[in-house]
Amino acid sequence: MIILKAExxxxxxxxxxxxxxTLSHDLNRFWHKIRGxxxxxxxxxxxxxxSSNAKHEYVWALRDINFEVKQGEVLGIIGKNxxxxxxxxxxxxxxxTPSTGSIKTKGNIASLLEVGTGFHPELTGRENIFLNGAIxxxxxxxxKSKLDEIxxxxxxxxxxxxxxxxxxxxxKVRLAFAVAAHLEPDILVVDEVLAVGDAEFQKxxxxxxxxxxxxxxxxxxxxxxxxxxxQKLCTRCVILENGKTIFQGDVDSAISKYLASxxxxxxxxxxxxxxxxxxxxxxxxxxxxxxxxxxxxxxACSFVIKILNTSHMELNLNLRFQIFNENEMxxxxxxxxxxxxxxxxxxxxQIELECSMDKLPITEGTYYIGIQILDxxxxxxxxxxxxxxxxxxxxxxxxxxxxxxxxxxxxxxLLDYKWISKHNEGINDKS
Numbered sequence: 253m254i255i256l257k258a259e260x261x262x263x264x265x266x267x268x269x270x271x272x273x274t275l276s277h278d279l280n281r282f283w284h285k286i287r288g289x290x291x292x293x294x295x296x297x298x299x300x301x302x303s304s305n306a307k308h309e310y311v312w313a314l315r316d317i318n319f320e321v322k323q324g325e326v327l328g329i330i331g332k333n334x335x336x337x338x339x340x341x342x343x344x345x346x347x348x349t350p351s352t353g354s355i356k357t358k359g360n361i362a363s364l365l366e367v368g369t370g371f372h373p374e375l376t377g378r379e380n381i382f383l384n385g386a387i388x389x390x391x392x393x394x395x396k397s398k399l400d401e402i403x404x405x406x407x408x409x410x411x412x413x414x415x416x417x418x419x420x421x422x423x424k425v426r427l428a429f430a431v432a433a434h435l436e437p438d439i440l441v442v443d444e445v446l447a448v449g450d451a452e453f454q455k456x457x458x459x460x461x462x463x464x465x466x467x468x469x470x471x472x473x474x475x476x477x478x479x480x481x482x483q484k485l486c487t488r489c490v491i492l493e494n495g496k497t498i499f500q501g502d503v504d505s506a507i508s509k510y511l512a513s514x515x516x517x518x519x520x521x522x523x524x525x526x527x528x529x530x531x532x533x534x535x536x537x538x539x540x541x542x543x544x545x546x547x548x549x550x551x552a553c554s555f556v557i558k559i560l561n562t563s564h565m566e567l568n569l570n571l572r573f574q575i576f577n578e579n580e581m582x583x584x585x586x587x588x589x590x591x592x593x594x595x596x597x598x599x600x601x602q603i604e605l606e607c608s609m610d611k612l613p614i615t616e617g618t619y620y621i622g623i624q625i626l627d628x629x630x631x632x633x634x635x636x637x638x639x640x641x642x643x644x645x646x647x648x649x650x651x652x653x654x655x656x657x658x659x660x661x662x663x664x665x666l667l668d669y670k671w672i673s674k675h676n677e678g679i680n681d682k683s
Contacts, residue, residue, distance in 0.1 A: 253323045253358075255471050256344070256439060260353035261317040263339050263495075264310055313339045314495045317353070321439075324469040326461065328486035328503065330476070330510050335492040337475045338443055341365055344473065345441050359438025362388050364429055373417035377408055377427050380416055384431045398434050405460070406430035407453070426453055433460050439471045440464060458485050479507050479579035507579070523560075526635050528567065528627070532558040532602070536621075536643055547612050547643060549666070550650030554608040555586070555621070561597040568629045569595045573607055574622035575614065576638060582622075583614065583664055594628060613665045616647045 314336045321327050329337050342348045344355060345363035370387055371380045381402055385395035403412050406426040408419075416424060432440060440461065458481055464470045465487075476482055482489065482503065489506030491499040499509050524531040535543045539552035547553045555573050573586040586607045588594050597603055622638040650666050 254320050255323040255358050256321040256473075257356040258317055258319050258340075258344070258353070259356070261314055261340070261343060261350045261355065262312060262352040263314040263336075263343060263348070264312055264351040312495050314343075314350070314492075317492075317497055319490055319497070319500055321471055321473070323438075323471055324465055325488060326465045326472040326474060326486045328474050328476070328482045328489040328506070329492065330479075330482060330489060330506065331492035336495040337492055338365065340492070341441050341443055341473065341475060357439065360389055361439045361441060362432040362435060362437030363441040364425075364432045365441070365443045371416050371424065371428065374415055376415055377406075377412040377419070378403075380427070381431050384428070385435050388432075388435050388437065390435050395435070402427075402430045402434045405434065405456075422450060422453070429457055429460075433457075433464060436468070437470065439473065441473045443475045444477060454481070461485055477580065479510070479581075483507060483579065520641065525562070528561070528563040528565075528634055529597075529625070530560045530562050531635070532560055534558075534623075534641065536641065545642065545644060546646060548646050548648035549614070549616060550611050550648045550652070552608065552610055553612040554606050556604065556606045557623075558602065558604045559597070559625070560602045561599055564599050566599065566629070567597045567627050567634075569597055569603075570626040570628050571595075571605055571607075572622075572624040572626075574624065574638065576620040576622060577664065578618050578620075580620070580638075583619070589628075611650065611668060612645065613650070613667070614645050615664060615666060616645055619643050619645060 317336075317340060319327075329340065331337050339348075341363070342365060343350050344357075345361055345365065346355075347363070347365065370384050372383060375383060378399075381399060382392065382395050386392075403409055406423075406429075408423055408427050411419065411423065416427070419427070429442075432442075442461070461472050461474065462485060465472050472485070474482070474485060486503050489499070489501065489503050490497060491506055491510055499506055520534060522531065522533050534555070534557045536545065536547070537554040537556060538544045538547055541554075557571070559569070561567050570587070570589045572588070575583045575586075577583055588605075595603055595605065619642070620639055621641040621643055623635065623640040624633060625635040626633050650668075
């Protein structure tokens, strides 16, 4: 059964001003409306590309979005920052109205869009549970019957009678999600807000959403940049790009298409000039010191970077290379700080830093190389980029036995281990 249907949803905003526009625009809109004509400003507007310069007075945050959601389905909505995901969820939750199109739903909707949405800061956690429940259309008796379960799930028992203005952002998310999930909505709408919670709560929340959809037959709309969560939870995905739908279909295909759009195919352009330093060069080297983009599992590998201190001050550099998998999960960090290799760089001094591994232990796949450069004197980040470069890893003879590990049973890392056999003599039976 179709429980939610979006038909030709579009949302237009006016750039540079708060509100819908000028008085003249409002009057013009009103004049067209009473004559039964279309809003004149819906004929203009730029594509929702946040990286480009504004050339129009209006922008389409969403344009002609169409999809259906079945009862019990978990629909993932993914896309880059600014693609229109949160705007779409706000329209589906009736926080804002679309400029064109319509939303048809069956049943009530509970939303978790921003930290502390719908909470009154002066009320206690307990009072806000009743407030949120009332907003969602629940009676006081229904809320009271689930109160203990909500408080227990949130993990905020100690602070439940404390005003939420004293809660951390993570505590607010815990309580807000507990309310939304336990008051039995027909459709639960969850934005990236769960990322604020700790790992234990994220796992708990995903488990609860799985129970809601599979056990109770309710529908979940889930926005996240965490592809692992999308893969675990969702049954189908929609990809948004610049306010438009570019894909609808199965989860694996959606994730593959989304990650492919994020890959950097071009080589890095140097020099990269920053406020305090200039990055002159970066290279991935194989065991023969050749610059490469692909490495065999088990072979030597190095990351080499050249940096120039362009400031008038001495820098105490802490350099971190980070390795992310295709689901954007951080696998490991190669940090100068942890091995006491921070480098003092004088003004106008240049340095080449090499991080080397005798045997690359990362299993077959595509990985993103991230970089962070910090100044320990100022305790600040000078540069950070989680999508700095890409490295392909191919299966290789990691154990040097001529036997390549099966790529289906590798995990994320391989360890250089050994087996030790101890032969004991048999015990004589003297009974």
